[in-house]
Amino acid sequence: MTDLLAGPGRAAGTRAGMGVLLGVDVGTTGVKVAAFGLDGPTRHVEVCEYPLLEPAPGHQVQDPAVLVAAVLSAVARCVAVVGRDAVVGVSLSTAMHGLVGVAADGARVTPLLTWADGRAAGVVAELRADGVAAELHRVTGTPVHPMSPLVKLAWLRRHEAAGTGRVTRWLDLKALVVAALTGVAVTDLSSASGSGMLDMATGRWSPLALQIAGVSSDRLPPVLPPTHALPLSAAAASSTGLRAGTPVVLGAADGPLGNVGTGAVAPCSLALSLGTSGAVRMVVTEPPRDLDPALFCYALDEGSWVVGGAVSNGGIVARWVGRTLMGQGSPGGTGDGTGDPTVSDAAVLALAATAPPGSDGLVMLPYLLPERSPLWDADLTGAYLGLRRRHTAAHLARAALEGVAMQLGLIASRVDAVHPVQDVTATGGTLRSPLWRHLVTAALGRPMAVVGAAEGTARGAAAVGLVGLGLAAGLGEALDLLRDPLASSQPVHPEPELVAAAVATRSRTGELLAALDVARGLFPAP
Structure with a gap:
């Protein structure tokens, strides 16, 4: 697997002015597509919003078709401005903890249950009372909370077994978007680590978590490295204006990529994001031995992890x-x-x-x-x-x-x-x-240094994309290539x-x- 935190060293073929890479940031209430020029400046940014629905108290869901249409539309509008011949690739960031059930033919059976969905609170209470929650947190790094796909699955198995009977695969938001762009439903290590079902030590699905969720590993998407690339499908090419076969790099989850985008990739650097929700995170080289119950620990890649906490509000x-x-x-x-x-x-x-x-x-x-x-x-x-x-x-x-x-x-x-903590970099609308x-x-x-909106997860996705495409040897070099010489942070002093x-x-x-x-x-x- 490519080491995202590799030291400096110019990758073969990297040069200024060679085109743009699209960083696609699929968030809670909208998608942002930023065209990053490899000569520095950000060429163009497109944003398309979609609603967060509450069909019943505690349910916070999205229509997968509406979300996917927004992603394709935002990419298409961006491509129309920068030109498809300039695009060397696409790299993805998606919000964590989403869950959607699909049938054997790929049809979506359920809405996308977002991180904000709170219907599984009763399952959480039971796992805490049984003492299982602490062990799951230790193994997976994901706190036992209604946001977690693990407890969502346990709740659905109990309360909506009839309605989800046609489900053959359970996808996260990353797999949903990747399938829409490439026709292949896979996820990345970083996104999978936020599911509450991935063992931090092995990088595989945890047997304990799968047992509680009531699913087998073959009903979950395959987990690939964040730098893995797949070709854009003909259908997605027709919808976006890109060439079929354009490489789509899986990228990572939006939380870890928030650190990458702001350049906070050292253990002394804190990244803060504040939009609809908020988070505070730090990249470390290995999971803490005794993880604070207040914090999560998610993978960025096999050799780096992000510890921190998120606020829904x-x-x-x-x-x-x-x-x-x-x-x-x-x-x-x-x-x-x-x-x-x-x-x-x-x-x-x-x-x-x-x-x-x-x-x-x-x-x-x-x-x-x-x-x-x-x-x-x-x-x-x-x-x-x-x-x-x-x-x-x-x-x-x-x-x-x-x-x-x-x-x-x-x-x-x-x-x-x-x-x-030695320094803090923040981003968010x-x-x-x-x-x-x-x-x-x-x-x-x-x-705290505040950087522009394009310097967040979309830029982080683009940086991982450059590493995945072999256009940068590591994140340090990728961030240097993507840095806009005209952009500047806004220092804020207490x-x-x-x-x-x-x-x-x-x-x-x-x-x-x-x-x-x-x-x-x-x-x-x-």
Whole structure:
């Protein structure tokens, strides 16, 4: 297997101006296709969004056909701009923990169950009560949580056996996208490691996990190296405008590739991403011997791993505030309460900026979707703590943002215990906001360099693609080839007032929760 972290050394045939490589980043609510010129500058970026559906409480799914159509459309629009003759290859990044069942003829039997799907919380509770959860975390590096395909499969086997009877293969999001582009349903080592079913030590499916999931290994996609390439199918070529046979590099999962894209590939470098959800991660050369229960450990390739934690509730919390507090039908609104999230995102930030740091003691636990790190407890619900009459909508909005930043800071402190952090690089559309940037930096308590949206997982995918195509000897060289000489990071330094407020909020959260626990004595269980 190609060593992604190989040292410098120019690969044969690599030269400036030889074309572009498409980095395809398939995320939770949209796909981004970035055409990276091998002479440095990013040539073009296309984005196509799709909805995250909630057909029933706790269900967070997507229509696979809509998602695949968005991927093909975004690639086609990008190719139309850069020209198909310029494209040397395609490399993929996909969101982790997705699961979709397909029939023998390839037809999709189930929707795509995303990482945000919380229906399997009961299975998680049972595995924890039986003591199995800790062993699964130790073996697979994936916390036992409703996000995990392992527990999704166990839940489906119990509750939807009739509806999934036609399923012959269970695919992750990577295998779904690869099949759409190449006609072959395979996944990569990195994506497979987030399934909760891959043994970190062997790189094979864990017998214990398969037994709990109720599947055999032949019903899961074959696992190949992230650098493996397959030819683009004729059907996908017709849909995208690319030439049939164009190499499609499998790439890796979006979490590890977030580190690659920002250049945070050393054990001292922390990568932070904040979009719909958020994550804090660090690349290490081997899994920690005693993995912190608050953290995950996923493969980047056979010789490198990513430890960290993810929050389900990132920028989506601001979207919720906008819809609930500032949408049509809210106080001051005039409609049915649905609101217009494309407008209210900016309005939330403007409103939150008018409240003082620390929100006058108001704290929000932003657990709107089943939360992940650091507690990995999907049953936790969101709450405002310390609410008083003096608090306004502005306080509510700011406390929501501060609550998200606090969660990221808590994870960063746990990763710092694995290996001391020297620098932080961040990416994500949410961080275009100065307020978000300053709140997150304050929660970390250290400087943070923010890089552009194209410098995230799409760039990470492209870097792996260059290694897979033999155009770079390792990630260091690939990142040098893809670096835009005109691009620059935006250094953000912690503001003392905001740092003090962040420290006070973390302390006050503990005090408020302790007081709430005492107050439970007033309401004995029936």
